[in-house]
Amino acid sequence: MTLLETLGIDLPIIQAPMAGVATPAMAAAVSNAGALGSLGLAGTTAEGARRMIAAVRERSRRSLHVNVFCYAPPGRDEQRETAWLERLRPHFERHGAMPPSVLNDHYRTFLTDEAMLRALLEEQPRVVSFHLGLPSAERIRALRDRGIVLLASATNVADACAAEQAGMHAVVAQGYEAGGHRGVFDPDAEDSRLGTLALTRLLVRRLSVPVIAAGGIMDGAGIAAALRLGASAAQLGTAFIACPESDADRGYREALASDAAHHTVITRAISGRPARCLRNRFTQLGAHLSPQQVPPYPIAYDAAKALNAAAKAAHETGYGSQWAGQGAPLARVLPAAELVATLARELQQA
Numbered sequence: 474m475t476l477l478e479t480l481g482i483d484l485p486i487i488q489a490p491m492a493g494v495a496t497p498a499m500a501a502a503v504s505n506a507g508a509l510g511s512l513g514l515a516g517t518t519a520e521g522a523r524r525m526i527a528a529v530r531e532r533s534r535r536s537l538h539v540n541v542f543c544y545a546p547p548g549r550d551e552q553r554e555t556a557w558l559e560r561l562r563p564h565f566e567r568h569g570a571m572p573p574s575v576l577n578d579h580y581r582t583f584l585t586d587e588a589m590l591r592a593l594l595e596e597q598p599r600v601v602s603f604h605l606g607l608p609s610a611e612r613i614r615a616l617r618d619r620g621i622v623l624l625a626s627a628t629n630v631a632d633a634c635a636a637e638q639a640g641m642h643a644v645v646a647q648g649y650e651a652g653g654h655r656g657v658f659d660p661d662a663e664d665s666r667l668g669t670l671a672l673t674r675l676l677v678r679r680l681s682v683p684v685i686a687a688g689g690i691m692d693g694a695g696i697a698a699a700l701r702l703g704a705s706a707a708q709l710g711t712a713f714i715a716c717p718e719s720d721a722d723r724g725y726r727e728a729l730a731s732d733a734a735h736h737t738v739i740t741r742a743i744s745g746r747p748a749r750c751l752r753n754r755f756t757q758l759g760a761h762l763s764p765q766q767v768p769p770y771p772i773a774y775d776a777a778k779a780l781n782a783a784a785k786a787a788h789e790t791g792y793g794s795q796w797a798g799q800g801a802p803l804a805r806v807l808p809a810a811e812l813v814a815t816l817a818r819e820l821q822q823a
């Protein structure tokens with residue numbers, strides 16, 4: 474069986490699951506156009522996930538891919554969190570606000586989220602993927618036993634081999650170019666920063682399951698290049714941010730269309746984990762910090778969301794989590810279905 478048959482799609486194109494950006498309308502439009510539409514559930518409760526999945530199913534009967542984050546629950550360090558809030562204080566004050574007195578852990582890692590596991594087992598999306606790590610063998614077995622296709626992002630060969638051994642049906646080779654959170658399993662290990670080209674080739678040579686290339690792929694020529702390297706499909710995130718179906722706000726869309734798109738930066742200052750973002754006020758404040766200064770994911774994210782809300786209330790949009798990959802200047806403002814049709818046409822021409 475080919476990967477496309479396993480995923481139940483016609484085109485070797487996956488719209489990346491993007492928490493906070495990909496919507497049910499986007500996923501449905503992409504799936505109906507023959508590619509794989511996806512939802513990022515990382516910022517959502519199990520109930521929210523069920524609602525999002527239902528909203529896709531109202532619009533599409535085709536394959537759906539949903540994604541959860543698998544990170545170790547964060548260690549709390551009061552001293553570090555207080556110091557972090559003090560560092561952010563002038564940025565809050567500049568916008569007439571005060572930093573929160575404490576930081577909260579609003580998100581749940583899939584590693585321990587029983588309600589989310591139940592929701593996935595009951596809703597049975599065709600594809601479930603994992604980012605930032607892998608769940609337990611029991612969870613993987615339970616999902617596989619329901620016939621759900623499993624994927625995991627990997628940024629290096631060791632993580633990819635672990636994903637294959639754990640029972641993934643395919644592995645997403647996420648290169649350093651990629652927008653959003655880097656899928657590194659251990660955020661404190663030295664990052665080998667492999668680009669999409671080298672990583673895809675390394676994984677194609679090493680793994681026996683199919684490889685999906687991700688990072689900096691923006692058009693049919695990029696997808697064709699990934700396929701030539703031996704990838705079975707390409708996963709594109711940044712290419713879909715400017716679609717009208719996306720949840721990106723006005724500031725994010727304007728930044729994506731600006732010079733900032735030429736200067737994406739990896740920062741952990743926003744969420745607590747390394748992620749690629751358009752250069753903005755937040756990436757600038759995060760420059761030259763040591764990883765130890767920033768609270769871990771998702772504790773730091775709580776501060777970032779409060780600061781972004783305060784700044785936006787004062788009409789400053791430069792503190793958003795404006796994730797984007799190195800191909801950002803190539804993003805097109807097209808409805809998702811039209812973008813998929815354009816990518817398919819370009820791929821054929823390439």
Ligand SMILES: Cc1cc2nc3c(=O)[nH]c(=O)nc-3n(C[C@H](O)[C@H](O)[C@H](O)COP(=O)(O)O)c2cc1C
Pocket residue numbers: 489490491492494513514515540602603604626647650651652653654687688689690708709710711712714796797798799800
């Ligand atoms: C706005 C945005 C949000 C993202 N959110 C997620 C996510 O929730 N889960 C996930 O596995 N990957 C996420 N990613 C990473 C993508 O899966 C993929 O690796 C990346 O988009 C590929 O690089 P590209 O953006 O250059 O296409 C996100 C990427 C972007 C741009």
